[in-house]
Amino acid sequence: MPSTDATGALLVVGGGIGGIQTALDLADAGFFVYLVESGPAIGGKMAQLDKTFPTNDCAMCMLSPKLVEVGRHPNVQIITLASVESLSGHPGAFKVSLRQQPRYIDIQRCIACGRCIAACVYQEVKFPSEFNVGLGKRKPVYIPFPQAVPLAAVIDPQTCIFFKSGRCPQGCLKACERQAIDFTQQEKLLELDVGAIVLAPGFEPYDARLSGEYGFGRCANVLTGLQFERLLSASGPTMGKVLRPSDGQAPKRIAFIQCVGSRDLRHQSYCSAVCCMYATKEAIVAKEHDHQIEPTIFYMDLRAYGKNFENLIKRAQEEHGVRYIRSMISQITESSKSKNLLVRSYAGGANGRSPLQEEEFDLVVLAVGMRPHRQGQELARRLGIELDEHGFAKTLASNPVASTREGVFVTGAFTGPKDIPETVIQASAAAAAAGKLLASVRSTRTQTKRYPQESVPDSAPRVGVFVCHCGSNIAGVVDVKAVAEYAGSLPGVVHSENVLYTCSQDNLKHMKEVIQEKQLNRVVVASCTPRNLEALFQDTIREAGLNRFLFEMVNIREQCSWVHGDQPERATEKAKALVRMGIAKARELEPLTLQTVPVNPNALVIGGGLSGMTAALTLAESGFETYLCAEGELSAKARAHPKLRLYTDATLKKCAGFAGNFSTTLSTPQGEEHLAHGVVIVAREAQEFKPRAYLYGEDARVLTQGELEQRLRLGRVSARTIVMIQCVGRDEGRPYCSRICCGQALENALALLAEDPSRQIYVLFREMMTYGLSEKLYRRAREQGVVFVRYDEQNPPTVQRESEGLKATVRDVQYGQELLLEPDLVVLSTGVAPQREANEELGQKLKVPLDAHGFFVEAHIKLRPVDFASHGIYLCGSAHAPGSTEELVAKAQAAAGRAAILLSKTHLEAGGVVAIVEAEKCTACLTCLRECPYGAIFINSEGLAQIEAVKCQGCGICAADCPAKAIQLRQFEDRQELAMLEELLDVALQRVNA
Amino acid sequence: MNNGFESKIVAFCCHYCAFAAADLAGVLRLKYPPDLRIIRLPCTGKLDTLFLLKAFEKGADGVLVAGCLEGSCHFISGNLRAKKRVLAVKNLLERLGIEKERLEFFNLSSAQGERFAQIAREMTERIAKLGPLRSSGRCPYDRG
Structure with missing residues (x-):
């Protein structure tokens, strides 16, 4: 239990998806969070992925909103380039010291415009990019990736000429219009008081150079899965084109090699749990990028054990023609001329085939496994928590996020190989466990901001427009003065000016003054994308007493100066049009109140x-x-x-x-x-599925695994020869993998052998789904003499009752032989339904x-x-x-x-950007009710549609679908959108001119 | 490339994917013609058929609607609804004597900055070939 001096702040170590989710959950639940990341930006491995299995959703699309959310969260402080030095104190009241490396860039001042990068003494990118896993290059000064949080440049002292020789013209210093570069920054030591700690250092990919037979590091066209992910990414080094590193040609034959560094006693004996699926995903996505590609996956066991995983494999095979070959790779050699790769594999000798096969490929992708992160090992040592034999954090099944030290929690791939959802689940679990420990000091360290009373605009629109130079980012292309002048001439605009940096602290203060001075009741900022700064400006006008929905943002940087740099005149025209649109919408904006429930x-x-x-x-x-x-x-x-x-x-x-x-x-x-x-x-x-097959329920010598487990507990098993059949019931309306049965069967098998080592146990299986650390069970069972026989789902085993006993037959796929077994006990792995x-x-x-x-x-x-x-x-x-x-x-x-x-x-805020029904127009046709993805719409006591503001997510599907036009989405109402459309098409202008 | 006229193309983009892809195109400094102007929607599911028709009524030479990849809609099913509506309006346009190619639906993810630029280029080229809306002969709005 925490002591009375407990503090309501926590430390989360690791800025990957696990750490981010933990931080967000804790901060949302009333705690202050320090999120510490060793690199220059948060995002972790997920940021480097192109797509995610099994739905092939875009990874960055999912992650980027989370990055922004955690970056802007008032109760999260992100500390980059930092690591934990030491920990003292006790649960509830720890003292942590952190060591933070200098970034040489002031994050508060940097706007990530990239001018310093352009001005660097290195004219070409020269050093391997960490984000692109060495496939792309960067300069010594760089922005980690376009969506990085914090979005700021960083200088790498290892490669920067100034740090190496002191002789550099320092073009970056002069180029920076914000004076954000500071070569005098020093390493810092920070001391924090926290109540608990969550460790989420994640994993690192296995170093494939250690497995020399695959040729990684020697052969140009052998890549790791993470590198291939960068090739597939639209924002990667090849802009999403799959090209060979050796010659930049599009490869046709691509081999994926599974279990590289995993399930290998020389390296990591466990299964990395994600590789079968990520290779399948990569094969499909590659094929989608380029139909010429013929992907082949060389695997040992195909582990598709998660929800909807098997469907993805099926799609890969049937729709995309991905070839799966069960085999082990003995060697990969490179042709010196073509740089093609000869893959030599051992696939067993069934069906008269030669066991050794050779095939040529244009590109090889190694599905490298996960190993516990080096930083995790170091952290464990400094914090005094125990690790298992592989270097993963030790936990108990009954509390999978508690480390061996009270008050220190562990999450994600630090506790074993995990995919993204498992990591997110553990992250929320760790937040729950840490939050539970500090429940008594919830909301003691968080801050709630107070705002002045909002004035209600009763007069005609008084719009203020701020047109940003963004240094030269916008002003270098767009004639911003002309834009501001033009804006000032438009109806409803009472103030228009140019600002060097709208987002700078001094300007925000200035904006508030102008709002009060000129009694503005609508504000338009023409600068960069609203996706980053809209919330900041909304907050600013709220501080000036305006309702935050009386704000409109116009993007004249990403949508204008940055993409039309070659046509400055037309860019200026477009900027004017965009500003005109924004002002038109602003005139139509209304204050929206949030109701508190x-x-x-x-x-x-x-x-x-x-x-x-x-x-x-x-x-x-x-x-x-x-x-x-x-x-x-x-x-x-x-x-x-x-x-x-x-x-x-x-x-x-x-x-x-x-x-x-x-x-x-x-x-x-x-x-x-x-x-x-x-x-x-x-x-x-x-529940455990009860099958109708294999004499189950008819013969007392046929049990399920659950029933065997109970009998074992009671010590009531006398059988000597036991046959276990996996995947029973999968053709009886339970077509999915139940994930746990293989592990459960092997645990039972090992328990049977522990009782009596002379027992003979046969496991008849399709695929051994001993994923992750449970691979250990598979290895131990083989070591202890359990016989594994793989059968084909088209050709399942049979069990008959004969006078002398049970007879089981199975056709062994590996050797193409029929086996006849005489078990005393048949145990069925039936999964759960x-x-x-x-x-x-x-x-x-x-x-x-x-x-x-x-x-x-x-x-x-x-x-x-x-x-x-x-x-x-x-x-x-x-x-x-x-x-x-x-x-x-x-x-x-x-x-x-x-x-x-x-x-x-205590209260929830509802309302704002939500849909509302105009009762007099509603005909209760139920269209909205059917189409709402959130079940937010109901028919009220008057028989009309009504929308529950608390449930509404603001998508507007109902508004668009309503045949009576009775629904409006606030902030995106028809008249507001129409006003923009008319300005876009100059209709209003023509009307004036006519 | 613009065939002698600067076309007016309305791009209805969803906040989470298409709009973000346009941002990425900017961050990557990709070039595309300035004919296209974006109206941001929370989701393409918000886009009503009337607005698509209004755009043409008010003189848009082309309209594109860009939502998330199928299966990845932030609001679960909005992009699928939008796609249906766009198909329906395409048929209507044809009956009005407006080339249905002037309207198109695209799916893209927020990581596809390059694809956004490419869509902008393609759409501008396509509209340039078709010429201004009012010259399309049978258009009932062609009062000139």
Whole structure:
């Protein structure tokens, strides 16, 4: 427990997606967060990815809004180029010292215009770019990547001539119009008081040079998966064209080699868990870029164990013609002339084929595995936490985010190989666990800003226009003076001026003064993209007493000066048109008020299994009154907690309301129970599937793995020869991989052998899904003599009952032979299946979606894995997706953590950019109700459509679809958009001229 | 390239992908003709068919709608709704005697700055070939 001197601030180490998510969750839940990153920008490995499996979504599209959010969060301080030196104190009150390297650039002043880069003494890019994994080059002064946060240049003292020789004309210093460059910066030591620490140092790719047989580092056309990712990226070194490094030609035959550095006793014995999928993704994306490409994936076992992973493999094979070859690679050699690569593989000798194959390729991509980050090792040493034999942080299955030191939490790939959703889940889980520890000091270190009373514009529009030079970034191309003059001549404009840098602190102050002096009631800034600075300007006008929605931003940099530098006159004309459009919209803007809705701080958790119990206890221990609706008996050990109220054998009868304010009726054996609560967590479990095949239920010698596990616990297994059959029931309406059965089967097999090593165990399988660290089970089982026989799904094993006993047959794919086995016991791995009907019923009551198999569907597969799309409802449990104990616990903690964010607020703000219905026009045709992706629309007591502001996300789909034009999206209303359109097309101008 | 006239092309871009891709085109200093002007929408799902028609009524030579890649819409299904509407309006345009090629729907991700520039170039070229809207003969708005 934290002591009474606890502090409500935390340290998060690592600025990848895991660290970012942890920081955001904690900061949103009422804590102050120091986010420490060793590099010059946050974003981590995800920023380098082109797409993400299994949906092939664009990685940067998902990540970039998160980067901006964390960069602007009032309760997150990002500290780049820094590392942890030491830790003292105790949980709740730690003292951390950090060492920060100089950037030689003042982040506050730098606007990332790139002039220093252009002025560098190196005229050409010369040094390998870290972001492009060496495929692209950079100068000693560079911006890490276009979407970097903080968005500022950095000088690398290792390559900068000034630091190396002192003899440099320092063109950068002169070129910088903002005096942001400072060569005198020194290393800094920082001391921070924090209550807890979350470590998210992530992974580093395996160094493929250590596996000499693959030729990496020697052969020009052998790349790693991460390098290939950069080749595929539209903003990568080849602008998204797949080209060979040796000659810049488009390769046709591309080989992907799996398990490079993974499942290899010389290097890393574990499976890296993500490579099968990322190689498949890369193969598909490459093919989409260039149809000529023929991808081939050389693999040992194809591990597609996650939700919808198998569909991606199927698509790769059937739609994209990706060839999969099960084999092991013995050598890759380069042809000295063509630089093509000869891949020699061993594929077994089935079907009269020669076991050794050779094939030529134009490009080879090594699916290198994940290894624990070097910095993680160093951190562990300095912080005194224990690591496992591979160098991953040691954790317990019952608390997968707690390190061996109290108050220090670990998350993401630091605890073992993980994909993005697993990392995000763990990040939220770590935030929940750390937040729980510091629950008593929540909201003690965060700041809420106070604003003056907003004046309501009652007079005609008085628009103020600020046209930015952005140094020479805009002014170098666009005649900004002419633009400002022109703006001043437009109707409604009472003030127009040029500003050198609109975003500078002194100008923001000036803007506020002008607003008051000239009584402006609308503000237009013509500068850069609203995606970065709109929120800053909105905040500024709010400080001056204006409603923040009375602001419009015009982008004359990215959309004008930076893309039309070759046509300055037309660029100026366009800038004028864009400003005219912005002013026209500004004239039509209205103040929007946010309504505040009080939040009920209680939680409802549905499901009495491991996940439900974990989620409920996490919330109760974080100080929130929690109702646990256990449907039937509690299957996990119930722990009493004063804040936890248990309803056994209860079912949810109905649930109404929205985030912060739900009201629910439970049916319990004692009668109906009415509950008011702010959040719902669906934590149902799926059950072990009961098959109809293999004499199950007919013969007592045929069991499921779950049943065997129980018998083993009771010490009641006497069988000597045991046959285990994997993937049972996958043709009986359970077509997906259940992810846990292979591991469970091997754990049982090892337990059987531990009892009696002379037992003979056969495992008949399709693919061994012992992903990640569970590969260890597979290795140990083989070492201890378990016989593995791979069968083909077209040709499944059979089990017959004969007078002398059971007979099992299987056709071994590897050797093409039929095997006859005589087991005393047949154990079926049947996977898990959700209770579809019960889930459908619950889904309808809560208005949350299910997939075709009856699993609940999350809001976003990558970045919102435990949220439903509907605000205030969260999910975990195996009825979301199957998982190991450790994975389910993390997911339940994560759901509780996400829920705690909402519960920790006293009020929610609703409104602003939301859709509203004009009642007199509504014909209650229900179109909007059908099309709303968020279930925000309902028919009110007057029989008309009404939109719940709290649920509305502001997409405007309903507004566009309404046949009666009865819906408007605030801030994007028809008359506002029409005003812009007319100005764009000069209609208004023509009217004036005519 | 502009065939003697400066066309007016309206680009309705969604905030999360197409608008961000236009930003990236700027960051990468890619060049494209200035004929195209962007109107930002939260999502292409907000774009109503009437607005597409209004754009032509008020004299746009071309209109492009750019949303997220399919399956990646920030608002789940907005881009799919928009695509349907664009197809419907294309048919309407044809019946009005306006070349349906003047209207196009594009999917792109926020990382595709190069593709945004390419779309801008392609669309400008296409409109240049078609000429100004009012010269297209059968257009009922052609009062000249």
